[in-house]
Amino acid sequence: MTPVIAASGLRKSFGATRALDGFDLTVRAGEIHGFLGPNGAGKTTTIRILLGLLRRDGGEAEVLGGDPWHDAVRLHRRLAYVPGEVNLWPNLTGGEVIDLLGTLRGGLDNKRRADLLDRFDLDPAKRCRAYSKGNRQKIALVAAFSCDVELYLLDEPTSGLDPLMERVFQDVVREVRAAGRTVLLSSHILSEVEALCDRVTIVRAGRAGRAAESGTFAELRHLTRTSMVVDTVRPAGGLAALAGVHDLHAEGRRTYFTVDDGAVTGVLAELTGLGVRSIVSTPPTLEELFRRHYAGSAAPQPAGMR
Amino acid sequence: MNALAGLPALTRLALRRDRFTLPAWLLGLSAFTAATTAMWAADLTDPADLARESRLAATSPGIRLLGLASGGSAGAYAMVRNFVLLAVLAALMSVFAVVRHTRQGEETGRAELVGAAAVGRHAPLTAALIVAVAADAALAVLLGLALAAAGMPAAGSFTAGAAVGAVGLVFAGVAAVTTQLSATTRGASGQAAAVLGAAFLAAGVGNMAGDPDATGLRVRSAWPAWLSPIGWGQQARAFDGNHWWPLGLAAGCFLAATAIAVRLTARRDFGRGLLPERTGHRRAGRLLRGPIGLAARLQRGALLGWATGMLGFGLIMGGLAGQVADATGSAREWYTRTGGSDVIVDAYRTSILQMAGLAAAIYVVQVLLRLRTEEADGPLEPVLAAAVGRVRWALGHAVTALAGATALLLLFALGAAATAGAVLGDPVGEVRTLVPAALVQLPAVLVVGAAVIGAVALLPRLAGGVAWAALIAAVLTGPIFGTTLGLPGWVRDLSPFTHVPKAPAVAVGATPLIALGAVLAVLLLAGLIRLRRRDLSLPA
CATH class of the missing domain: 3.30.70 (Alpha-Beta Plaits)
Structure with missing residues (x-):
C-alpha cells in the first residue's frame, strides 16, 4: 500500500537559515503518526511544504499520491489542516469561519459540526477577536473534523487546550482513525503522542530538520x-x-x-x-529517549532505523 | 507614580518602533510643503496674478470648501491650497501613532506581555501620547522651516506650522479616546477618522457659508468652522495676523480628551473596549461561502464608509456646477484645460469625474492591500490549505474590489447628477451623461489595482509602501495635479489617469482603453504568475 505521505531528503532554507536539511517522513494509510520535535526543529515548515504553501528547495514529497506544490488545490479537497497558530478574521464569528473553511474545502457535515461544537463546548456566535487562543484552536479543530477527508494534518493542535478538551480531542482523533482516516499530529507533548500515535517520527534539534528516528515506540525504545x-x-x-x-x-x-x-x-x-x-x-523511559534526541546528543545511530 | 511605572522604557520602545515611520511622515510633509509653496511663489510673482488668485479663493465657494482665504500674500495663498491637506495628514499621523502604541498592542497580545511586567495602567497610553505629541511638535517646527526655506516670512511660517501641529495634537487626543471605546485597531482608527471627516466638513461648510470681507481677499467664516479643529488652525490666519489664540482651543481640546481617555482607561478591562462586544451569526450566510464572499465580507466596512463619502462628495460637487458655469478667469481656464473642453460645464463634469476616479483608486489600493495583511497576519493559511488556489484567492479580492469601485463611481455620478440636475435643470439628462462617463474611469482604476496585486506578489514585504507610492505618483502626474504642477507631457503620460478619455466632454475613443487594458493585463499576469510560484510569508 502506498504511503499517504512520502517525503525524502526534503531541503528548505530561508535566506541563510537552513530549516530542513535532508528530512525524511513516511506516513502510512490509516495510522496516527506522531511528529515530535522541539520548537524550531522544522515541524511547521515541513507541514507547510506538504500543503504547498512553501516550495521545497530539494528532495521528494508526495501527499495522497500527488505533488503537494503542483496539485495543491486537488489534494486539499482530500485533507484538512489545523495550523499551530490559529489567526482568524477578527470580525467574523467562529460559526461563520467553520462554515467558510468547510465550504472552501468542498463541504462539511452539519451533523458532525453540531456534535463537535457541543463536545468542544464552543459558542459559535462569538466573534473571533473575542476567543482565547484555546478557543481559536477549537474553531480550527471543529472546522477540520467537520469535514470527512482522507488525511488530517494537525500542527500542535492542543497547545491551548485544557486537559478535558485534550481528552475530547484524543477521542475525536481515534474516531477518525477508526473510520480509516490518516492523521499526522505534530506535537512536543510526549504523553499526547504516546497516548495516540501508532508510529512516531522524532526531529532532532541541533541538526536542523533531520529525522533522527522513525518507528513505533516499541522500536524506538530499543535505541536507548x-x-x-x-x-x-x-x-x-x-x-x-x-x-x-x-x-x-x-x-x-x-x-x-x-x-x-x-x-x-x-x-x-x-x-x-x-x-x-x-x-x-x-x-528506557520515553522521556529519556525524547531528551536524548531533543538535546541532539551523540546517541549511537543504529543502522537500519533511519 | 505607580500608574506610570515603566513609562521611560515604553516611550523608548515606541520611538524605536517608529524610527522609520515618523521621520518618513515628517520629512515627506515638509518636503511637499516646501516644494509646492516655492512653486506657487514662483508662479505668482506678479502681484496682479496673486491678487486675482486670492480674490478667486475668497469668492469661489468650491475653493472655500477646501481652503480659507486670508489676505493677498503668497504665504496665505499657499495655505489656501495646502492647509487642509496638511492638517488631515497630521491628524492621521497622530491617530495612527496613538493607535499603534495602544490598541494595536492589546489586540495582538503584545501589550499583555508588557502589561504583566512592572508597567503602570496609564503608562502605555501616556507613552503613545508623548510620541504623538513629540511628532506633532516636530512637524510644527519642520513645516515652519520648510515654509521659511520656500521664502515665506518667518512669523507666518511658524504660525502655519504650529496650526498644522495643533490639528495633529487634537487628533492625538481623539485617538486616545477612541482606543478606549473600540476593542480593535480598525475600530479605533475608524472612529477617529470619522471625527476627522466631521471636522473637515464643519470647517468646509463654515468657510463656504462665510463671506468675503471688504477687501475681497479674506473670508469671514460662519460659526460651523469654529466647531472644527481644522477650523481653529485656519483661524490662526497664518501670514495674515498670525493669531495664536485659536491654537489654545486646540491645546485645551487635547487636554480634555486626554483627561477623558485616562478616566476611561481606569474603567475598562484590558483588551476590551467600552463599547460592548456583540455576538453574531452562528452559521455563515449564503454569501459567505467562497473566496469572493470572504473578500466581500472583509471589504464591506470600508465600502460602506467610502460609499457614504462618495455620495456626499458627488452631491457637493454636482451642486457647485451652477457656480462653475459663471466662473471666469483662471478658474475657468483651469477647468477647460483639465477637462479638455471649452464648454465650461462639460469640462467641469469631466474634472469632477476625474477626481472621483482618483478617489476610487485610493479605495482599491486600500482594500487590495488586504491581500498582504491576510498573508502576513496568517488568516490566509487556512484558506489556501483548503481547496482554494492562490490565483482564485487573489482574483476573488480583485473582483470584489472592482465591484466596490464601480459602485462608488456610480454613487458619485448619481449624487452629482441629482444636485447638478437640480441646479442646471434636466436631472435625467445629467444621469444619462454622468453615469456612463463615470464608468470610463474604471480602466485606470483597474490598472492601479493590478499594480497593487503585482506589488503584493513581487515585493510582499514592501507591498504597502510600494502600492501607496505608486498611487501617489499616478495621482500627482495625472490630469488634476499634473496640469496644475506644470509637468512635462512625458511625465504625465506615465499616469494611467492621463490616458482616460475625457468623458463626457470628449467622445470616448477605443485606443486609450485598449492600451490601458493591455497594461492591466501585463501587470496582473506578472503578479499572478509570481504569486503562484513564490513562498508565502506567513507568520512563524
Whole structure:
C-alpha cells in the first residue's frame, strides 16, 4: 500500500537559515503518526511544504499520491489542516469561519459540526477577536473534523487546550482513525503522542530538520539503554571496562550504570561471578529517549532505523 | 507614580518602533510643503496674478470648501491650497501613532506581555501620547522651516506650522479616546477618522457659508468652522495676523480628551473596549461561502464608509456646477484645460469625474492591500490549505474590489447628477451623461489595482509602501495635479489617469482603453504568475 505521505531528503532554507536539511517522513494509510520535535526543529515548515504553501528547495514529497506544490488545490479537497497558530478574521464569528473553511474545502457535515461544537463546548456566535487562543484552536479543530477527508494534518493542535478538551480531542482523533482516516499530529507533548500515535517520527534539534528516528515506540525504545542498580558481594567497578556499559558509579556495594541494549547478556554473565544480592533493571523511559534526541546528543545511530 | 511605572522604557520602545515611520511622515510633509509653496511663489510673482488668485479663493465657494482665504500674500495663498491637506495628514499621523502604541498592542497580545511586567495602567497610553505629541511638535517646527526655506516670512511660517501641529495634537487626543471605546485597531482608527471627516466638513461648510470681507481677499467664516479643529488652525490666519489664540482651543481640546481617555482607561478591562462586544451569526450566510464572499465580507466596512463619502462628495460637487458655469478667469481656464473642453460645464463634469476616479483608486489600493495583511497576519493559511488556489484567492479580492469601485463611481455620478440636475435643470439628462462617463474611469482604476496585486506578489514585504507610492505618483502626474504642477507631457503620460478619455466632454475613443487594458493585463499576469510560484510569508 502506498504511503499517504512520502517525503525524502526534503531541503528548505530561508535566506541563510537552513530549516530542513535532508528530512525524511513516511506516513502510512490509516495510522496516527506522531511528529515530535522541539520548537524550531522544522515541524511547521515541513507541514507547510506538504500543503504547498512553501516550495521545497530539494528532495521528494508526495501527499495522497500527488505533488503537494503542483496539485495543491486537488489534494486539499482530500485533507484538512489545523495550523499551530490559529489567526482568524477578527470580525467574523467562529460559526461563520467553520462554515467558510468547510465550504472552501468542498463541504462539511452539519451533523458532525453540531456534535463537535457541543463536545468542544464552543459558542459559535462569538466573534473571533473575542476567543482565547484555546478557543481559536477549537474553531480550527471543529472546522477540520467537520469535514470527512482522507488525511488530517494537525500542527500542535492542543497547545491551548485544557486537559478535558485534550481528552475530547484524543477521542475525536481515534474516531477518525477508526473510520480509516490518516492523521499526522505534530506535537512536543510526549504523553499526547504516546497516548495516540501508532508510529512516531522524532526531529532532532541541533541538526536542523533531520529525522533522527522513525518507528513505533516499541522500536524506538530499543535505541536507548537499560538502567541497572545492583547490590553485589564483591565490588562491581570492573563492569566499567565492558563494552556497552556507561555512566557507572558505585556507592559502597551498590553500583549504578546503564547498558546498551545489545550488551545486557554480557553484563549479566559478569555479575553472576560477583555474587548478586539484588538487581533492579529499569527499561528506557520515553522521556529519556525524547531528551536524548531533543538535546541532539551523540546517541549511537543504529543502522537500519533511519 | 505607580500608574506610570515603566513609562521611560515604553516611550523608548515606541520611538524605536517608529524610527522609520515618523521621520518618513515628517520629512515627506515638509518636503511637499516646501516644494509646492516655492512653486506657487514662483508662479505668482506678479502681484496682479496673486491678487486675482486670492480674490478667486475668497469668492469661489468650491475653493472655500477646501481652503480659507486670508489676505493677498503668497504665504496665505499657499495655505489656501495646502492647509487642509496638511492638517488631515497630521491628524492621521497622530491617530495612527496613538493607535499603534495602544490598541494595536492589546489586540495582538503584545501589550499583555508588557502589561504583566512592572508597567503602570496609564503608562502605555501616556507613552503613545508623548510620541504623538513629540511628532506633532516636530512637524510644527519642520513645516515652519520648510515654509521659511520656500521664502515665506518667518512669523507666518511658524504660525502655519504650529496650526498644522495643533490639528495633529487634537487628533492625538481623539485617538486616545477612541482606543478606549473600540476593542480593535480598525475600530479605533475608524472612529477617529470619522471625527476627522466631521471636522473637515464643519470647517468646509463654515468657510463656504462665510463671506468675503471688504477687501475681497479674506473670508469671514460662519460659526460651523469654529466647531472644527481644522477650523481653529485656519483661524490662526497664518501670514495674515498670525493669531495664536485659536491654537489654545486646540491645546485645551487635547487636554480634555486626554483627561477623558485616562478616566476611561481606569474603567475598562484590558483588551476590551467600552463599547460592548456583540455576538453574531452562528452559521455563515449564503454569501459567505467562497473566496469572493470572504473578500466581500472583509471589504464591506470600508465600502460602506467610502460609499457614504462618495455620495456626499458627488452631491457637493454636482451642486457647485451652477457656480462653475459663471466662473471666469483662471478658474475657468483651469477647468477647460483639465477637462479638455471649452464648454465650461462639460469640462467641469469631466474634472469632477476625474477626481472621483482618483478617489476610487485610493479605495482599491486600500482594500487590495488586504491581500498582504491576510498573508502576513496568517488568516490566509487556512484558506489556501483548503481547496482554494492562490490565483482564485487573489482574483476573488480583485473582483470584489472592482465591484466596490464601480459602485462608488456610480454613487458619485448619481449624487452629482441629482444636485447638478437640480441646479442646471434636466436631472435625467445629467444621469444619462454622468453615469456612463463615470464608468470610463474604471480602466485606470483597474490598472492601479493590478499594480497593487503585482506589488503584493513581487515585493510582499514592501507591498504597502510600494502600492501607496505608486498611487501617489499616478495621482500627482495625472490630469488634476499634473496640469496644475506644470509637468512635462512625458511625465504625465506615465499616469494611467492621463490616458482616460475625457468623458463626457470628449467622445470616448477605443485606443486609450485598449492600451490601458493591455497594461492591466501585463501587470496582473506578472503578479499572478509570481504569486503562484513564490513562498508565502506567513507568520512563524
